Amino acid sequence: MNFDSYTLTKIAKNDKYTTYDLFFGPNHPGMNGNFGYVLDMVGTEINNVRINAGQLHRGFEKLMERRGWVQNLTLVPRICVMDPDPNEVTYCMAVEKIMNVEIPERAKYLRTITLEMSRLTSLLISIGGAGASLGLYTIMHWTMADRDKVLDMFEWLTGGRVYHIYNIPGGVRRDTPKGFLEKLYETMEYLESRLPDYDSLLFENPIIHKRLKGLGPVTKEEARKTGLSGPNLRASGNALDIRKDAPYAAYSELEFDIITQEEGDAFARALQMRLEYEQAIDLIKQAIKKMPEGDVHANLGNLGMLKVNPGEAYAKVESSKGEFGYYIVSKGEKKPYRVSVRGPSLPAGFLWATKHLPKMKIDDVAVWMGTFGICAPDFDK
Amino acid sequence: MALGEKSISSPLSAIKNLFKKPVTVRYPNEELEVYSEKGVSERFRGVHSNDMAKCIGCGSCERICPVNAIVMTLPEGSEDTRKQYRPKIDYGRCCFCAFCVDVCPTVSLKMSKEYDFTSAAPMKLRDGEEVKFVMDEFNYLPTDKYDDNPGYVTGKKKKVLG
Amino acid sequence: MNITELLKDLNSRGLEAEKICDGEIKVIANKDNFITHLHYLQSINYEHLANINGVDYIDENEFEVVYQIYSYTDKIHIIFKVRIPREKPVIQSIVDLWEQAQFYEREVHEFYGIHFEGNKDLSPLFLEDWMDLPPLRKDFDTERFSEIVMGSMRNGGKK
Amino acid sequence: MQIINYADEERRQEDNRKLWDKVTAYFRSRSLWMLHYCTGCGAMELPPIMTSRWDIERFGIVPMATPRQADILLLTGYASTNTMKRIIRTYEQMPEPKWVIAFGSCTVNGGMYWDSYNTVNNVGEYIPIDITIAGCMPRPEAILDTMVKLMNMVKSGDAKAFQKYKDNYGYYKANQDKLFARTAPVLESASLKYVHNETEGSEQ
Numbered sequence: 001m002n003f004d005s006y007t008l009t010k011i012a013k014n015d016k017y018t019t020y021d022l023f024f025g026p027n028h029p030g031m032n033g034n035f036g037y038v039l040d041m042v043g044t045e046i047n048n049v050r051i052n053a054g055q056l057h058r059g060f061e062k063l064m065e066r067r068g069w070v071q072n073l074t075l076v077p078r079i080c081v082m083d084p085d086p087n088e089v090t091y092c093m094a095v096e097k098i099m100n101v102e103i104p105e106r107a108k109y110l111r112t113i114t115l116e117m118s119r120l121t122s123l124l125i126s127i128g129g130a131g132a133s134l135g136l137y138t139i140m141h142w143t144m145a146d147r148d149k150v151l152d153m154f155e156w157l158t159g160g161r162v163y164h165i166y167n168i169p170g171g172v173r174r175d176t177p178k179g180f181l182e183k184l185y186e187t188m189e190y191l192e193s194r195l196p197d198y199d200s201l202l203f204e205n206p207i208i209h210k211r212l213k214g215l216g217p218v219t220k221e222e223a224r225k226t227g228l229s230g231p232n233l234r235a236s237g238n239a240l241d242i243r244k245d246a247p248y249a250a251y252s253e254l255e256f257d258i259i260t261q262e263e264g265d266a267f268a269r270a271l272q273m274r275l276e277y278e279q280a281i282d283l284i285k286q287a288i289k290k291m292p293e294g295d296v297h298a299n300l301g302n303l304g305m306l307k308v309n310p311g312e313a314y315a316k317v318e319s320s321k322g323e324f325g326y327y328i329v330s331k332g333e334k335k336p337y338r339v340s341v342r343g344p345s346l347p348a349g350f351l352w353a354t355k356h357l358p359k360m361k362i363d364d365v366a367v368w369m370g371t372f373g374i375c376a377p378d379f380d381k
Numbered sequence: 382m383a384l385g386e387k388s389i390s391s392p393l394s395a396i397k398n399l400f401k402k403p404v405t406v407r408y409p410n411e412e413l414e415v416y417s418e419k420g421v422s423e424r425f426r427g428v429h430s431n432d433m434a435k436c437i438g439c440g441s442c443e444r445i446c447p448v449n450a451i452v453m454t455l456p457e458g459s460e461d462t463r464k465q466y467r468p469k470i471d472y473g474r475c476c477f478c479a480f481c482v483d484v485c486p487t488v489s490l491k492m493s494k495e496y497d498f499t500s501a502a503p504m505k506l507r508d509g510e511e512v513k514f515v516m517d518e519f520n521y522l523p524t525d526k527y528d529d530n531p532g533y534v535t536g537k538k539k540k541v542l543g
Numbered sequence: 544m545n546i547t548e549l550l551k552d553l554n555s556r557g558l559e560a561e562k563i564c565d566g567e568i569k570v571i572a573n574k575d576n577f578i579t580h581l582h583y584l585q586s587i588n589y590e591h592l593a594n595i596n597g598v599d600y601i602d603e604n605e606f607e608v609v610y611q612i613y614s615y616t617d618k619i620h621i622i623f624k625v626r627i628p629r630e631k632p633v634i635q636s637i638v639d640l641w642e643q644a645q646f647y648e649r650e651v652h653e654f655y656g657i658h659f660e661g662n663k664d665l666s667p668l669f670l671e672d673w674m675d676l677p678p679l680r681k682d683f684d685t686e687r688f689s690e691i692v693m694g695s696m697r698n699g700g701k702k
Numbered sequence: 703m704q705i706i707n708y709a710d711e712e713r714r715q716e717d718n719r720k721l722w723d724k725v726t727a728y729f730r731s732r733s734l735w736m737l738h739y740c741t742g743c744g745a746m747e748l749p750p751i752m753t754s755r756w757d758i759e760r761f762g763i764v765p766m767a768t769p770r771q772a773d774i775l776l777l778t779g780y781a782s783t784n785t786m787k788r789i790i791r792t793y794e795q796m797p798e799p800k801w802v803i804a805f806g807s808c809t810v811n812g813g814m815y816w817d818s819y820n821t822v823n824n825v826g827e828y829i830p831i832d833i834t835i836a837g838c839m840p841r842p843e844a845i846l847d848t849m850v851k852l853m854n855m856v857k858s859g860d861a862k863a864f865q866k867y868k869d870n871y872g873y874y875k876a877n878q879d880k881l882f883a884r885t886a887p888v889l890e891s892a893s894l895k896y897v898h899n900e901t902e903g904s905e906q
Binding site: 404405406407408409421447448471473475496497500504509511519 | 810811812827830832862
């Protein structure tokens with residue numbers, strides 16, 4: 001049966017009023033976060049797109065110039081709400097690079113564990129969100145409930161559910177509580193046991209295949225050149241990962257392969273997230289097994305009055321959405337002179353939106369955003 | 382199983398979930414049971430509690446506070462010496478980072494497991510009075526009221542800050 | 544190309560290149576011909592532009608535009624810096640080299656008031672109806688602004 | 703356990719509502735629909751309470767996509783100037799009776815963004831707030847507690863902040879204008895601004 005002659009687009013094209021503006025976000029059920037596109041529509045087809053950003057702009061980079069080195073640690077996790085720990089670690093790594101400090105082995109492993117746990121929480125939102133934006137709310141209910149299991153572990157380790165403020169220049173703030181690692185291992189096994197359910201519901205679902213395959217393709221070269229990073233880059237066939245290229249924390253001591261997909265479309269990106277989720281579980285298990293004993297913090301004197309010697313550094317971390325980079329300039333004062341944040345979502349959220357959205361159907365926008373893992377606060381800052 | 386080859390009875394597999402323990406925590410009637418005690422974790426960063434006898438009024442917490450939430454104030458009825466000042470915390474600013482707990486030299490400032498801190502201004506207040514009312518209620522001088530329910534506490538040995 | 548070869552190569556091209564730490568170098572270029580150097584870097588596989596950001600050196604009365612460039616093959620990160628005078632902050636756009644630069648330049652333009660010649664769309668991205676100094680400049684006092692417009696108050700105490 | 707007793711004696715006026723009003727208020731309190739609008743980072747705790755772990759539907763609270771069908775507006779955390787504009791617009795679109803919950807410290811006294819040039823310090827100056835909850839961000843339990851309190855307030859007829867918006871509109875409008883309808887730069891330093899000749903047109 002051919003419905004084409006009845007589509008809104010056809011009707012609209014015959015009508016006088018061919019185009020209209022549709023505000024997709026900030027208040028839209030398909031929009032994740034307080035961010036929006038203004039879509040110039042013909043019927044259900046998108047003609048043109050304008051970006052409506054800035055609803056989450058707080059002026060982080062200005063505020064960080066006004067607070068001390070350690071005090072800034074409370075600000076940085078707020079840059080990405082879904083995935084806060086890469087921000088803390090990147091900021092600490094940049095400070096440690098300028099100060100030329102080596103952190104203790106156990107702190108490295110604890111950082112790895114928090115980073116991977118944070119990746120789990122973020123990927124669970126992304127996977128659930130990708131399902132929910134196609135109307136499959138069951139997967140959202142499952143992933144959010146499982147994400148709370150990871151958040152429970154975070155709360156036990158750090159005291160906060162969402163904002164942990166656990167990493168600090170020189171290591172981490174506290175050692176693990178008694179019985180934590182065993183319980184974390186159990187939680188990881190539980191999460192692994194849930195994977196077949198996710199697969200049968202989402203990734204083996206013929207509807208998902210039909211909706212996602214071929215949506216928003218990115219070729220291998222384009223992905224490298226336009227600044228995409230993380231899962232989006234690897235979903236297009238580039239075997240590139242900061243954890244391998246410039247190892248930080250304890251990643252050089254853990255065994256893992258870079259997962260890639262070839263197609264570069266929305267389904268490949270969603271599948272990439274799912275596979276990286278499994279990899280993160282495996283990495284946490286390895287880190288728990290290899291966890292050494294010892295100090296968790298290198299002595300840097302009174303951290304509250306920390307002064308960082310003049311210099312500059314760029315540190316980067318592979319977060320669940322891609323490369324988080326912090327460029328810090330120090331002038332030897334109690335406060336940083338300049339902190340500049342590179343969020344992973346900007347190339348996808350801005351540049352690829354202007355490339356992909358025109359000629360796309362309105363129903364695909366939400367899931368297109370979901371598979372790219374666009375997180376508004378990290379480019380709004 | 383390959384795509385689209387599922388058995389016609391596969392929807393029945395949902396029945397197995399009937400016999401599992403529900404994920405839902407029916408909160409007001411039932412509390413979270415994950416940690417050794419019911420409720421929030423043992424390191425939870427909640428509302429502050431301050432041992433007034435132990436506190437020496439040094440002001441370390443005021444200096445480390447990243448958000449200018451802590452102000453050293455003189456509690457009513459105490460003589461005006463430096464040692465008598467106690468931290469007063471503005472929960473309209475506080476970001477619950479627990480740097481003040483980490484930095485406290487006498488381990489008097491702690492965080493408790495209390496998290497429910499709400500305020501509703503009376504209806505008759507208007508012209509910005511209701512905003513001031515809420516701000517005043519959120520300005521709280523921590524006492525040892527919640528000392529029996531400690532959350533995030535840093536012992537003297539484990540110090541990273543300070 | 545490893546890091547010493549790269550440093551030698553860049554120095555021979557009249558750039559001030561310096562190693563910061565493993566896998567990271569900083570390069571200071573001239574505002575008149577930095578585009579040719581970026582062209583060259585792109586041709587030797589420095590294909591990832593991670594960020595463009597500004598720094599306000601108010602004491603030296605200069606702005607600095609910093610390009611964060613990375614090579615996936617060499618695994619070297621370059622902090623590529625260009626200084627421009629504060630009075631007339633104009634610099635050439637690199638939209639032709641990297642497409643995403645369009646948005647990074649828009650951001651720098653909004654927060655520092657630096658004009659990028661060749662970028663077609665420099666309209667504000669984040670702030671609506673902004674009439675004051677670009678906010679990330681050092682001479683913009685955010686606390687005073689917040690006090691006047693939003694009525695924020697310092698809670699006593701020194702900072 | 704609660705620290706501040708929201709229902710202080712002054713709030714408890716004589717209950718002289720008609721029986722019909724009491725019955726409506728009771729049923730209303732059991733079907734509050736909240737607007738699904740993530741204004742700030744506190745919205746990160748909304749998915750857990752909306753989904754199976756904490757399941758806010760037990761209280762009859764359902765996320766709703768459009769302001770026209772919503773009863774509760776949640777201000778989840780800081781509100782930047784741009785968001786505040788949209789919040790006010792959303793709030794004015796909601797039909798009465800409507801209630802506002804401000805959560806997170808940022809809505810009370812600026813929170814950690816108190817000196818930021820783009821965030822509002824006291825949300826209560828721009829729209830009337832029924833109940834405020836501290837925390838950065840508040841736990842799901844705390845949000846559920848607040849919801850129960852709001853339900854009780856709706857039932858007893860205490861939550862009537864939306865009437866204040868009509869009675870006292872001048873005050874709210876003056877504050878909103880101060881924030882949005884600026885016609886001149888605020889700080890004197892704006893005179894230092896360098897405007898490139900060619901961009902002058904496109905910047906406006």
